[in-house]
Amino acid sequence: MKYRLENNTHRRHLLLKFILPAIFNLFIQATAFSQEDTAGHKAVYDSVAANYNQAASKLFYSISQSGAIEEKKNIAEYNEDTLSTRQDEIIEEIKRLTLEAKSYLEKGLDTTGLSVELKKIEHWYEITSDGVFVKTGSVQTNRNLQTSYEILRELLTRTLARKSYVDDYYRKLVSLRNTIDSLYTKKVLYTLSTDSAVLMRYVNKLTVVSREIKPIDSSFKLALTNISDLQTTVNKFVNTLNASLEKIETFQEELSGNRFRREVNNLGGAIRHVRPFNEIIEMSLIKGGLALTFYVRNEISLISLLLLLVVLAALFLSSLKRRFESRAPENQNLQSHPVLRYPVLSAIVIILNLFQFIFPDPPFIFIALLWTISALALTILFRKFITGYWMRAWLVMFALFLLGNTVNLLLPASRPERWIILTLSIAGILAGLTLVLMGRRHQLKEKLVIGFIAFVVILQAVSVFANIYGRYNLSKTCMVSGFLNVVLAILFFWTIRLLNESILLAREVYNISGTKVFNINFDSDDSKAPSIFYVFLIIGWFVLFARNFYAFRLIADPIKNFISQKRTIGDFSITIGSVLQFFLILYLSGMISKIISFFASHNNDTVLQKAGIGSWLLLIRISIITIGLLLAFAVLGVPMDRLTIILSALGVGIGFGLQSLVNNLVSGLIISFEKPVNVGDVVEIGGQSGTVKSIGFRSSVIATGLGSDVIIPNGNVLNNNLVNWTRDNSSKSIDIIVSVAHGTDLQKVIQVLKQLPGQDDRVLKFPRPVVLIKDYKENTIDLQLQFWAKNIREWAAVKSDIILAMDSAFQAIHFRPGNHEI
Incomplete structure (x- = not known):
């Protein structure tokens, strides 16, 4: 910027000193020439014109030369500035990527830990190989092959997981390395400035950057070498595991094809291979423990679900x-x-x-x-x-x-085991x-x-025969399968x-x-x-x-x-298993929702009713259905953006064709949140009275006193006049009318009536029972006994018992009322 300001000052000085005076002289000469008499001074005119043309040519040449020089200088300065800027950008990018690589290396792969883990897997492989690839004895056994296959499959899964991790890490490092190397190939880095000051500044910057990235670059190369060696080890072991699994499958096919052929000598014949029985037990326990441990760790979620x-x-x-x-x-x-x-x-x-059966391929x-x-x-x-x-x-x-x-x-296989199998088979037959x-x-x-x-x-008879005549695997399989x-x-x-x-x-x-x-x-x-x-x-x-x-x-x-197997429909891939899981999840979510609704509707637990759990059941059921629907589509592999489009289309269809259904569903949600009515409440809706049995997606069910269930759409529950007898409390007022003749001792009758409700524990103490003179008729006086039953569901029984007690009390005082009614 400093050089550019100096050049601009120089150009302004040149303009004031040479170009402007030349233009001024040219203007004066042209003015003088125009004031001369053209006809009388033709010779002078030619002379002045010639001088004018000559001066103009010199002026324009001088201007063009100056412009060309300035243009070259400006282009050179611009190129210098662009070059410097681009070099700085590339150097900063190299520094940034190098620091990123350093950070990635510091957080990165624990090659020591991986090596230790791989050695552990190799040790497990050696244990698993016992009796299959080494120390095979006289015969391969189905149980040993199957157990070894399960362990090796788990070892392969673990090794492939480590391989994937190592490969991803290596690819990331290589990507960073390639990006940095591509920056080093930029020609602009090797284009030097003609200005010595700018060149020295650039060289100093390169020196500083080189010192910063040199240690990182060395670590980078070392990490790539170590990881490459680790990759080679992992890949080699993966190939070994795959080959071992293929061998076991071959052994199993051979055993299956030769299941009825003699494998060992007869039970009383010579023993071709002897291995200590305690060593067999120890090896079997170790392999069985490995298979069990691996499976439990892998299926801990299913085990938790089972519990x-x-x-x-x-x-x-x-x-x-x-x-x-x-x-x-x-x-x-x-x-x-x-x-x-x-x-x-x-x-x-x-x-x-x-x-x-939910456990896949259990050992x-x-x-x-x-x-x-x-x-x-x-x-x-x-x-x-x-x-x-x-x-x-x-x-x-x-x-x-x-x-x-x-x-x-x-x-x-071992001879002691064959004798044990024979003993168990004979015992099973007997x-x-x-x-x-x-x-x-x-x-x-x-x-x-x-x-x-x-x-x-x-099966035990077959086992005995096969065991005696050297069909070891068939004998053992029949013995175990029989029991x-x-x-x-x-x-x-x-x-x-x-x-x-x-x-x-x-x-x-x-x-x-x-x-x-x-x-x-x-x-x-x-x-x-x-x-x-x-x-x-x-x-x-x-x-x-x-x-x-x-x-x-x-x-x-x-x-x-x-x-x-995956099957492609357009851009969408599915499997038969995913489709089956889709419908199974939908069925189970619907079934769970129905079971919750069923037990809630048949649950008379007053604690749940007081807690207002019943009104939340609809939300719980909707949540279960929604989660089931999302899980089903996730299992099917439907992306969420496409699912949104499907739901939007369904929403449009529902808006036009299923307005009544949506109204009832929304009304159900309003009931769940506002709780004007709860499951277990005693209500009257549109002339129907009874107990709320359930609140569903579309409708609510009311159980009447006659034993029938009335299904009422949720929209009608909110739109009609709803009478809830048990919203805030479950008490109910009961009135009994007693008619007495004129001249009766009213005070005595009132005293007897007031005492009766207090003797029943199902009647509230407050408000206290009251007796009012309701009407004075021609032959009788009507008294009204009013009291409150604690529970509306018992009011009929309470009233009946109070009337019986009333009759007994009246007989005790030798009083016969005219009539009594509600």
Whole structure:
């Protein structure tokens, strides 16, 4: 800027010194020439004109030369300034990016921690490889392969997560490095100024910047080298895990294809490979513990959901038990209702057996724990309920089931394990034959249990034969599946029984009329569960039973792939699974909303009514439906912007075609916020009186004293004259008219009438009962007894009892009124 000001001053001096005087002389000469006589002085004219042209040419040449010089100077100065500015911008950008890279490096990847974690994963891999890739023994086993596959799949998931993190970090560093390198390639950085002062200033700036970024650049290069080495290690281990999983799948296919072929020597033959049994137990415990730990950590949300469902079911059954006992305590026998004897245990049995299917691909040790907990709870429920004979039969089968599961946790094959399998199989055959041939079938409610016990005998016989003749995997699978099949069948039968009984008792306790509850038909004359329950029982039993065989995966995996395969419709991608989840979430949200409304409408809890919970139920139901709708669309993969367009279009359609529905819905929201009426209030609306049973989306339900339900649109609730007897209090004024003859001792009659209401605890002490002389007729005098009942729901009973007491009191004083009426 300083140089530019100096040049501008120089140009102004040049203009004043040379150019302006030349223009002035040229103007004077032109004026003098114009004043001469043109005709008389032609020669002078030619001379002056020539001089004028010569001077003008010199002037214009001088001006053009000066302009050209100034133009070159200005262009040069502009280029110098632009060059300097651009160089400063690039240098500052390099500094900024370098500092950003420094900050990213300081916060960045913990290569040491990752290396330690990778070593831990490699250690787990070595443990998992035992019995599969090293120390394989004489035969591969289904359980060892399956457990190892589950662990390796988890290790691969973890390693891929670390790989993704490392790759993202590396890509970020490379991106920063490439951006900085691209700035270094700018030609403007290497264009030097002709001005020595400007050049020196630029060189000094480059020197300072170089000193600042040199250490960072070194750290940058070192980090890229370390991360590149780490990437190589991670990628190599990922390839190892993938290859190991493929090998295990190959082993499983080979075992499945050779399931009926001899794998080892006969049970009494020579042992080809010996491994200490305690070492087998230790290795099996370590692998099983790893599989269980990994699965619990991954599915902690589903486990929490399962526990929450158990708590909610236990609370519901406990509430049902209290209501059932309160109806007629002396006549209620809980022994005949096992679901109410131990509500918590009943909830465990129902929830664990119904919702075990929400867990995807659980390891055997996890699902066996769920079965064991459920079976233990059922064992306690059986006490003093089933006969002693079948209790002992259950305990025998349960014990064999626990022993079979324990043996199934042993992963490598061994000769001691084969003898244990043979012993358990023979015990199963003996127990099963005893129950089938000599069992007391008439004591069984579910006769199909005998069929499952017979199936145990068949499977255990196959297990004995396969074990003796060297078919180890087939023998072990049949032994475990046999005991599993009968225990699961009994668990499912009793789950259905407990569920059916709880629904029937709820219908009885909550006075639910009709045979349809929660969209399921129940026969009120028979306690047998609906057929749909047994259909689900068979399907669930088959799935759990078939999981023990590798062939089940050959069927299940293609179905899973078909369900999870993406299908594109325009720009939108969906899967069959997401569509099923969409409708399932909508159905469940609607069902939960209905259940909440159902129990609220059949709940006579005065605490809830006083708290005003009922009027908020509509908002709760709308919230549940809204959350369910959003979750359903999120699962389906619909973007929120498109969802907004869909809802807007629906809003326009609703505005034109469903005005009445929207009016009732908005009226319901107003009722929820303003609370002119609450669930449980005694009201009169449009000539209809009764108790508010529920406030729904579109309408409210009023239960009349005659037992009928009146459905009134929410708009009518607000538009008509609403009389709420219990909005602020639940008391009601009661008037009784007593007619007495002329000449009666009115003071004595009034004194008797005033004392009667105070003797009933259902009558308010304040305001005090009053007796007024209402009318003086020709033959009688009408007295009016007025008092307040505490609860409007009891006013009719209170009035009836007061009239009875009145009649008794009048008889005691030998007084006979003319008549009494309301």
